[in-house]
Structure formats: C-alpha cells, structure tokens
Amino acid sequence: MKNTARKAIVSAIAVASGVALLAGCAQAPSESGDGSTAAKKDFLPCMISDSGGFDDHSFNELGFNGLVSASKSLGVEYKKAESKTDADYQPNISSMVAQNCNLIITVGFNLADATKSAAAQNPDTDFAIIDDNSITADNVQPIIFDTAQAAFLGGYAAASYSKTGTVGTFGGQQIPTVTIFMDGFADGVAYYNKQKNKDVKVVGWNVQSQKGSFTGGFDANDTAQNTAQGIIDQGADVIMPVGGPIYQSAATAIKNSGKSIVMIGVDADVYNTDPSVRSILLTSVMKGIDPSVQAVVKSAADGKFSNTPYVGTLKNDGVGLAPFHDFESKVDPGLQGELDKIKQGIIDGSITVDSPASPKS
Numbered sequence: 001m002k003n004t005a006r007k008a009i010v011s012a013i014a015v016a017s018g019v020a021l022l023a024g025c026a027q028a029p030s031e032s033g034d035g036s037t038a039a040k041k042d043f044l045p046c047m048i049s050d051s052g053g054f055d056d057h058s059f060n061e062l063g064f065n066g067l068v069s070a071s072k073s074l075g076v077e078y079k080k081a082e083s084k085t086d087a088d089y090q091p092n093i094s095s096m097v098a099q100n101c102n103l104i105i106t107v108g109f110n111l112a113d114a115t116k117s118a119a120a121q122n123p124d125t126d127f128a129i130i131d132d133n134s135i136t137a138d139n140v141q142p143i144i145f146d147t148a149q150a151a152f153l154g155g156y157a158a159a160s161y162s163k164t165g166t167v168g169t170f171g172g173q174q175i176p177t178v179t180i181f182m183d184g185f186a187d188g189v190a191y192y193n194k195q196k197n198k199d200v201k202v203v204g205w206n207v208q209s210q211k212g213s214f215t216g217g218f219d220a221n222d223t224a225q226n227t228a229q230g231i232i233d234q235g236a237d238v239i240m241p242v243g244g245p246i247y248q249s250a251a252t253a254i255k256n257s258g259k260s261i262v263m264i265g266v267d268a269d270v271y272n273t274d275p276s277v278r279s280i281l282l283t284s285v286m287k288g289i290d291p292s293v294q295a296v297v298k299s300a301a302d303g304k305f306s307n308t309p310y311v312g313t314l315k316n317d318g319v320g321l322a323p324f325h326d327f328e329s330k331v332d333p334g335l336q337g338e339l340d341k342i343k344q345g346i347i348d349g350s351i352t353v354d355s356p357a358s359p360k361s
Helices: 059-074 086-098 110-122 147-161 176-196 222-233 245-255 275-280 288-303 335-350
Strands: 009-014 036-040 045-049 079-081 104-107 128-130 138-145 166-171 201-203 240-241 262-267 280-286 310-312 319-321
Touching: 045 059, 045 086, 045 288, 045 335, 059 104, 059 288, 086 104, 086 110, 086 319, 104 110, 104 166, 110 128, 110 138, 110 288, 128 288, 138 288, 147 166, 147 176, 147 262, 147 319, 147 335, 166 176, 166 222, 176 201, 222 240, 222 245, 222 280, 240 245, 240 335, 245 262, 245 319, 262 275, 275 280, 288 310
Parallel strands: 045 079, 045 104, 104 128, 128 138, 138 310, 166 201, 166 240, 240 262, 262 280
Antiparallel strands: 009 036, 280 319
16 A cells, blocks of 8 residues: 555545446445545546557547546546557556556556556556556556456357357467457357357357467557458357457458357447447457446546556456347347356356466456
C-alpha cells in the first residue's frame, strides 16, 4: 500500500456496484460506516490506449468507459492519450506523467515495457495495466482476466451450433492475452466432443503446439480479412477473432462469403457495442474491463491503491459469456442449461480449465 498523503480529501461518494466485481485476488476499496469512500478533489486519473484506439468497440473502449464512469462518480477530471502506433506508448505515458496524473492506466500487454520503465522512473506515480501481470513494482497494479474460463463456454457453444463440424479462431498477435481466449475456445470444443461423442474440428489454433493463425496486429485491414477468409475456406461456420477491431474484418469476410457463418465476439458483448454485426453474432466472450477500471480508479482515489492484481473469473463475474440474443431460438434448446452446468463445474473446480496464459494469483 503506498503513501497517498499528497492528495486532499473531499466529499464522500457512493461506491458503485462494480467496485467489488473483480476482487478475486485484491480486496475492494474499504468503506466507511455509511457505505461511502472518500474522494480526492485533486486526484487525476489518466489512460493510454494501445494502437487499437479508444473507438475500437472493444478492449480500449471498455477501459475508457470505466475511466469516464469512475471520474464522473468521483467528481474529478481525467486525461487520455490515444496511441496510433507502438512508438507512441512511451511518449504518451511521459506526457501523462508531465501532466501530474496520479494514476496512469495503460491498456494492454503491448504497453508493458513502457509502463515498467515509466513506473521505475516515477515511483510517486501509481500505474495500472490491463491484461498484463509481468511487472513487479510497488506502484503498478495488474488488471487481468482468466478469459480461458469464459472462452471454454464459447467453444462449447460453437461446437454445439456448428453445422459443418468445423469451427475456427484466429488472433491479432501471438501474446498471452490473445492465446488465452484461443486455448479456452479449443478446450471447450474438445469438452463438447467428449461429452457428446462428436468430432468437431478447430482450425486456426492448436492448443498442444501453441501454433495458429495471426494477423500480426490489431487493425481491421486486408490482412485480417484474408486471415478470416482462410478460416472460412477450411470449412468453419463459427469463427472467433481475438484482437479488438480485427473482428470487423472477419465480419466483412463472413458477409462476403454468402455462407451461413456466425461469429463470436470477444472482450465486450459485441451485440451491444457494434449493432452492425448483430445478424452474424452468436455470442461474445466477455471481460469485465469497464467495472475493473472503475474499481481500481476509485480505490486509488480513496488512498487504497495496491499492487495486488485484480483477477476476473467466472466466480466473481469478471469474465462471462454473453446472451445469444438474436440466435437464442437458433441454438439447441438444452444448450443454455448445459452451459450453466459447465460454468458451475468450472467455479467449483470439478471441471478444470487451464491455459499456459492463465493468470496465476
């Protein structure tokens, strides 16, 4: 716990319901007797996006929404810096430090090196990083998610829905925060096959070899569309693109194919964040990025910053599978009941879901 005496206390605020949501490893901010936390008038939270930008309808946007909500609740201002390329990370962080940000949240694994360097150079500034647990420092708090658990449910649902007997996934970059989705997805398909005595195939990722299809980045571009087309050409009729905006390119490939193919979104419930893909969206594998950011910001504002990781799991609703929305009447009538049972099994430990990329707390 760091000394935050440099911040002055002002009015009390109500703690949002999401504050305790991701307290799987760390405790939620402490409350006073009337259920409030003390805000700091001069507290300035800041955020730096990865190259996907804050309008990606996914990872960065969810984090930014959490920053905005927390700042509004606290009655404080916030600052943001959008990165266009990897080269922007360090300058953007330096800019936030120069503007006297008290808490700087960096969005994504790719900002780890820049965050680690800046935290070492600025020990009196608190940092948090989403989707990275590699930094060991008193002033850096990881915000991480065991998304393999939720992706396991998504893989099971994909296998159940598939008519061709082939489903697929591909990623932006081969980094742990991407492959954890792909591991869970493939393992969920394997579990379906075992339970149903089926042989649904997964293309685009091999759990054993940890090799698969990647676009090399997170931009919605021709490379991402061609990668999605490669998955389609192998017969997949359910596809899970993992990597922010690359799902938009997958959607284009799906619609251009003229085939009955659906997609699984990641990070957010993409049905809500991007209505343009509703007609082909089976479900989404979600992270609680928004509420986790709110929790960390409010905790830091209240002088309760900790470097103990927040870990989102199925048990604390920090990860989950979105509703089937428009496809509810098109999936097997018994599927939701099976998923509920599997979810409980993962929570109580009777079903083991583990990825090499799963957070260890």
